[in-house]
Amino acid sequence: MLISNTTAIHVRDLRKTYIVPEREGGLKAALRSLVQRKSREVRAVDGITFEVSRGEVVGFLGPNGAGKTTTLKMLSGLLYPTGGEVSVLGHTPSRRENDFLRQITLVMGQRNQLVWDIPAIDSFDLNRAIYRLPAADYRRMRDELIELLDLQELMRKPVRNLSLGERMKVEMAAAMLHRPQVLFLDEPTIGLDVTMQRRIRAFVAEYNRRSGATVLLTSHYMADVEALCRRVIVIHHGKLLYDGDLGGLVERFTAHKTIEVTLGSNAVDLSSYGEVVAQDGERATLRVLKAETSRITARLLADLPVTDLVVEDPPIDDVIEHVFTQEMIR
């Protein structure tokens, strides 16, 4: 395969199929399974193709069970693909060469990679030894990460005594000590409060800016994706649904716009203008067909005592939910 120097991740027709045993409930089925076992083929990833350039931050989206984590595991060398091509930084991940593993990291939200019973500083030292980091480089990077993530107070506490948010920050720092060139982040902000989510996001953005590392991020929080990723890849049932910029996703998958209108008076019936999504005193939110937006805006301004009017695309959360729901209906 011929891959450009600027490509960090190359995936072509990637597939992963699991054979899952299947059996009905009850004694009869249990006895039958003694002689005749049934199994089913599950295509977790079904022929996806994409490329990610060096330094790019890409959101990898999909509902639960879409195949996101399986893909990340194949990209990081944890799972063998059933078929297709994968290359990360010029390496075939499934070969699991140490030179490859030293250049990547995989952070899985709520999965603990630190030693639970000892202070994080000791786990950091263990990572130094595992990644064979020269002492001076290690100290420099460690201190940089401690400062970036504000970890000074946390480093000497046993990991088990840290809150979930604190632990996630420390986990993130531990995963970056070896200055990885590719970051696979699987739900890194899951379960965290809004402030901590922001902190992690800011850190990822800063690390990307400083090191030029490539980031592939899965998250159910669209705020993560909006803050970090210009490009998103959407998969569902193991297939690629969309690969492009966030704005394009909205353009392609939504036929509606939102009009937020503030009127000079209460209790006006707006149902003839569009679907009333919310109404609170003088303020109302309407959902209208994209093609009708100009006409309805003009009508609202002409017919009613409008004091304020804003036309917006629907929130990205709603768009994504809409995409997945439509796919499920098919």
Place this chain on the structure above:
Amino acid sequence: MSASLDFYLTQMKTAIVVQFQYRVANYFYMIGMIAEPVVYLVVWTTVARAQGGTVGGYTAEAFAAYYIVWTLVRNMNIVLTPYAWENRIRQGDLAAELIRPLHPFHFDLAYFAGWKFVAIVMWLPIAVALALIFKPALDPTAGEAAAFVVALWGGFFVRFGLLWALGLVTFFTTRVSAVFELYFTAELLLSGRLAPISLMPQWVQGLVNFLPFKWAFGFPIEVLIGQLTPAQIVTGLLAQAAWSLFGVGLVWLLWRPSLRRFAAVGG
């Protein structure tokens, strides 16, 4: 080489720090483990006294020596149980280990080796107490003592390698317990754990030389209690080296196919 040594020392230090955090739990675990050899010791001592003082050449004091050394060897024999693999796979810990540029075999070996230093320190007062109660006949030469230290670690390496390889069966079948139980039953009977090998029938004594269990357990005890000639000690140490290499070889052969089978879906 120096990077590997650095890793081993750092991981051993980590294990020592972690295990000292759990010193009370470790003590309770150790005290629980002492019950087993004390039962054997009381039974064999009673039998010896009933038979006029000895059984198969063992006096009550020789049995005391055997089973007190037994407690140390048993502690050194504790390695990663093959049952741990199931949890490791299911809870995602293996994924975290596989992302590192280091074979998990090294990670575990260094950890358990570090733990042994804690086990030895904690064992010493227990050994003193047992010695005061049971008055063992233990008078090794300097050579036997030195050979014992090597054999003790040799036994650890033999058992570590074999059980690590056995744990890899988890990747190939979900019904692993039966395989593990078979191994542990054979080990209990043929290692010198239940009774000294020299009390077994002649054909069993011949058979155990060709199995790994004795070299991990009974052999180090026999070295220290002075039952072996220098030639037998050297042969035993060579057997330990051979079984350790066999374990490492098995891991080397099975690791890649095992990883290919590693197919944890989702998280």
